[in-house]
Amino acid sequence: MxxxxxxxxxxxxxxxxxxxxxxxxxxxxxxxxxxxxxxxxxxxxxxxxxxxxxxxxxxxxxxxxxxxxxxxxxxxxxxxxxxxxxxxxxxxxxxxxxxxxxxxxxxxxxxxxxxxxxxxxxxxxxxxxxxxxxxxxxxxxxxxxxxxxxxxxxxxxxxxxxxxxxxxxxxxxxxxxxxxxxxxxxxxxxxxxxxxxxxxxxxxxxxxxxxxxxxxxxxxxxxxxxxxxxxxxxxxxxxxxxxxxxxxxxxxxxxxxxxxxxxxxxxxxxxxxxxxxxxxxxxxxxxxxxxxxxxxxxxxxxxxxxxxxxxxxxxxxxxxxxxxxxxxxxxxxxxxxxxxxxxxxxxxxxxxxxxxxxxxxxxxxxxxxxxxxxxxxxxxxxxxxxxxxxxxxxxxxxxxxDQLLAVDSLKARPTAEGLRNAVAVGLRYIEAWLRGVGAVAIFNLMEDAATAEISRSQIWQWVHAGVVLEGGEKATAEVVRAVAGRELAAVRDAVGAEAFAAGRWREAHDLLLKVALDEEFVEFLTVPGCELLE
Structure with missing residues (x-):
């Protein structure tokens, strides 16, 4: 048997x-x-x-x-x-x-x-x-x-x-x-x-x-x-x-x-x-x-x-x-x-x-x-x-x-606020996910792994395509790291030093930047994420 x-x-x-x-x-x-x-x-x-x-x-x-x-x-x-x-x-x-x-x-x-x-x-x-x-x-x-x-x-x-x-x-x-x-x-x-x-x-x-x-x-x-x-x-x-x-x-x-x-x-x-x-x-x-x-x-x-x-x-x-x-x-x-x-x-x-x-x-x-x-x-x-x-x-x-693939029919362009929001959502979701919480209310929306994936994949796409954001700023890895640093500091200020230290914010920050900026696109962020669980 x-x-x-x-x-x-x-x-x-x-x-x-x-x-x-x-x-x-x-x-x-x-x-x-x-x-x-x-x-x-x-x-x-x-x-x-x-x-x-x-x-x-x-x-x-x-x-x-x-x-x-x-x-x-x-x-x-x-x-x-x-x-x-x-x-x-x-x-x-x-x-x-x-x-x-x-x-x-x-x-x-x-x-x-x-x-x-x-x-x-x-x-x-x-x-x-x-x-x-x-x-x-x-x-x-x-x-x-x-x-x-x-x-x-x-x-x-x-x-x-x-x-x-x-x-x-x-x-x-x-x-x-x-x-x-x-x-x-x-x-x-x-x-x-x-x-x-x-x-x-x-x-x-x-x-x-x-x-x-x-x-x-x-x-x-x-x-x-x-x-x-x-x-x-x-x-x-x-x-x-x-x-x-x-x-x-x-x-x-x-x-x-x-x-x-x-x-x-x-x-x-x-x-x-x-x-x-x-x-x-x-x-x-x-x-x-x-x-x-x-x-x-x-x-x-x-x-x-x-x-x-x-x-x-x-x-x-x-x-x-x-x-x-x-x-x-x-x-x-x-x-x-x-x-x-x-x-x-x-x-x-x-x-x-x-x-x-x-x-x-x-x-x-x-x-x-x-x-x-x-x-x-x-x-x-x-x-x-x-x-x-x-x-x-x-x-x-x-x-x-052609109709299914007509993405270029959209007239809107990526914005600096869109980049900030992608970082903010990705950071907050991944931190909760690493603590074992998979459905997270962020900015009055219920976010899950799918929305974290689109957040980090958009960052990767904008950086690797050299997109110029609406307003003239170019999406670069340096810009993303700066935005992520500011968001991390904003979280620390909002939740307090003790709660920040008790969370998994630094690991979330690092994982987000890895899956959003690595030269080789990671197929699913949950695969490297699972190595950090528990």
């Missing part, structure tokens, strides 16, 4: 034995031995493909899969009852308070996030699994330091859980098989599926997943094979698992049909992951000079022509194939102190959700429970009593490769 996965964490987490049972560790080992070699090949393929795109400066729809896109007859499997109505989805990490609040939020779906909204400390990886098990067993509650108690509402009022494992690029260094770390994706998926699949089926739901950072239909094929193996392993029929794929890489935007086709027995939809999408676009075309230089992050609206092309193609593709189209994140965090900030932000959120509903999306994301009613109003106005609007086929949409 093959050996199970080995736990190498230096310190155990309370109750981790309930998650890391012998049977669960054997399941992880089986997943690892069967699928990690293919994961490795696909990561190598990412690098080769990026090099080809850099050489040619082009990306297009795949000629070898044209028959899949042209075939009008295939559809994904019908959505199960629990995923028919997805008009509002709330996202957040799987800490105990968020677990209770997200399930109680009034949203139809909770994206229980082991990925961008979670810093992958051992405590978060295992604690998140325990919190979900406890929630399904209705033995979870939470009491704040102020004494406020949070408990679950009746089962019929709770959001449906859709778990998001880590992307294929991250390893879980605390679990090894045959001397190698197990991919974080297989750890998060495997533990959640192994412990909860039968429990969820008994509750009338199922093991549902969001799949992040997918770059090709071959990666979707790998996930589909993982699902088939896992279902057989625990004695559940094919199609019990359902997956929604985040279209948050520029290469995946050219393979939406193919991704759904690979997963069609298990697919339930696609999501427009806007921040990671912009990060991917910058990363993929980082050598293309001024043509692919984006302005300040907050200046890239979803109404930009290339973003409209991406989202409208997503809706058309999903509805043509019978899948849900889920819109992007409203990241605003309501202020308890500034009603004017709330009024302005609520207007923007409402306009964003109204646009998505009118475009044919079947639902959308919010980051805070206070935004659930606002988003629901936008979709209620269009959907009424219908669970979705898949009948809106958007046959008026026809998107070309």
């Amino acid at each position: 093959s050996a199970p996965a080995t736990v190498t964490a230096p310190r155990p987490v309370q109750r981790q034995h309930e998650v890391l049972t012998d049977a669960a560790l054997a399941f992880l080992a089986a997943l690892h031995r069967r699928f990690t070699p293919r994961r490795d090949e696909l990561l190598a393929r990412r690098t080769e493909r990026r090099a080809e795109i850099a050489r040619t400066g082009r990306l297009d729809f795949l000629p070898e899969t044209a028959h899949i896109r042209a075939d009008p007859d295939w559809r994904v499997a019908p959505a199960p009852p629990a995923l028919q109505d997805r008009r509002v989805e709330i996202t957040g990490p799987t800490d105990r308070k968020m677990t209770v609040n997200a399930l109680n939020s009034g949203a139809r779906v909770w994206l229980a996030d082991f990925e961008d909204a979670s810093s992958p400390t051992w405590e978060n990886v295992i604690g998140g699994q325990l919190n979900l098990i406890d929630a399904f067993e209705r033995r979870i509650d939470f009491t704040s330091p102020e004494g406020k108690r949070y408990a679950l509402r009746p089962a019929e009022e709770l959001a449906t859980v859709v778990a998001r494992p880590r992307g294929w690029h991250l390893d879980e260094r605390h679990l090894t098989v045959d001397g190698r770390p197990v991919p974080g994706a297989l750890v998060d998926f495997g533990l959640y599926f192994f412990h909860n699949a039968h429990r969820l089926v008994a509750l009338g739901k199922g093991p549902y997943f969001y799949l992040p950072k997918t770059e090709s239909y071959l990666e979707a094929r790998l996930w589909n094979d993982v699902f088939l193996f896992a279902q057989e392993y625990v004695g559940l029929p094919p199609g019990t698992v359902r997956a929604t794929v985040l279209i948050e890489t520029i290469t995946a935007a050219f393979e939406m049909d193919e991704i759904l086709h690979e997963l069609r027995e298990h697919a339930s939809g696609l999501n427009a992951g806007r921040w990671d999408y912009l990060f991917s676009l910058i990363k993929t075309f980082r050598d293309a000079g001024e043509h692919f230089v984006l302005p300040d992050r907050n200046a890239v609206a979803m109404t930009a022509p290339f973003m409209r092309a991406y989202t409208e193609l997503l809706v058309r593709t999903c509805h043509r194939r019978g899948a849900h189209a889920i819109g992007g994140m409203a990241a605003f965090i309501p202020s308890r102190k500034d009603p004017e900030v709330n009024r302005t932000a609520f207007e923007k959120v409402r306009a964003d959700k109204d646009r998505e509903a009118a475009d044919g999306f079947d639902g959308s994301w919010v980051a805070h429970p206070d935004l659930v009613p606002l988003a629901r109003e936008s979709f209620d106005a269009v959907l009424g009593e219908r669970p979705h609007q898949k009948g809106q086929l958007r046959d008026d949409v026809s998107v070309t490769a």
Whole structure:
């Protein structure tokens, strides 16, 4: 009999034995031995493909899969009852308070996030699994330091859980098989599926997943094979698992049909992951000079022509194939102190959700429970009593490769304030992430790893393209270091010397500058970041 996965964490987490049972560790080992070699090949393929795109400066729809896109007859499997109505989805990490609040939020779906909204400390990886098990067993509650108690509402009022494992690029260094770390994706998926699949089926739901950072239909094929193996392993029929794929890489935007086709027995939809999408676009075309230089992050609206092309193609593709189209994140965090900030932000959120509903999306994301009613109003106005609007086929949409890549259609230019904001957000987010906090309220927005990635990738792009900022200053490494130094000093002044020393500000500063200024672009800041955790 093959050996199970080995736990190498230096310190155990309370109750981790309930998650890391012998049977669960054997399941992880089986997943690892069967699928990690293919994961490795696909990561190598990412690098080769990026090099080809850099050489040619082009990306297009795949000629070898044209028959899949042209075939009008295939559809994904019908959505199960629990995923028919997805008009509002709330996202957040799987800490105990968020677990209770997200399930109680009034949203139809909770994206229980082991990925961008979670810093992958051992405590978060295992604690998140325990919190979900406890929630399904209705033995979870939470009491704040102020004494406020949070408990679950009746089962019929709770959001449906859709778990998001880590992307294929991250390893879980605390679990090894045959001397190698197990991919974080297989750890998060495997533990959640192994412990909860039968429990969820008994509750009338199922093991549902969001799949992040997918770059090709071959990666979707790998996930589909993982699902088939896992279902057989625990004695559940094919199609019990359902997956929604985040279209948050520029290469995946050219393979939406193919991704759904690979997963069609298990697919339930696609999501427009806007921040990671912009990060991917910058990363993929980082050598293309001024043509692919984006302005300040907050200046890239979803109404930009290339973003409209991406989202409208997503809706058309999903509805043509019978899948849900889920819109992007409203990241605003309501202020308890500034009603004017709330009024302005609520207007923007409402306009964003109204646009998505009118475009044919079947639902959308919010980051805070206070935004659930606002988003629901936008979709209620269009959907009424219908669970979705898949009948809106958007046959008026026809998107070309040039339209998806028309970044130079934006008239705005990067600014000195945009550079400062990128440094400020990156510094504050990375510091919190190093302390184990993956979802961070910064300047009234809920930031996660995706927004930190776009912050540092924009800095890298502006410096390496020699961009002259609006106002005449050139973006250079020296300018960035000076801005970072001022931001670090501002934080020290704001939080005080004692709190500053207790934090991880200097390490965050150094990591930000490394991933933003090194000559060789680091594919994901979380990879070197993981070496600094714990």
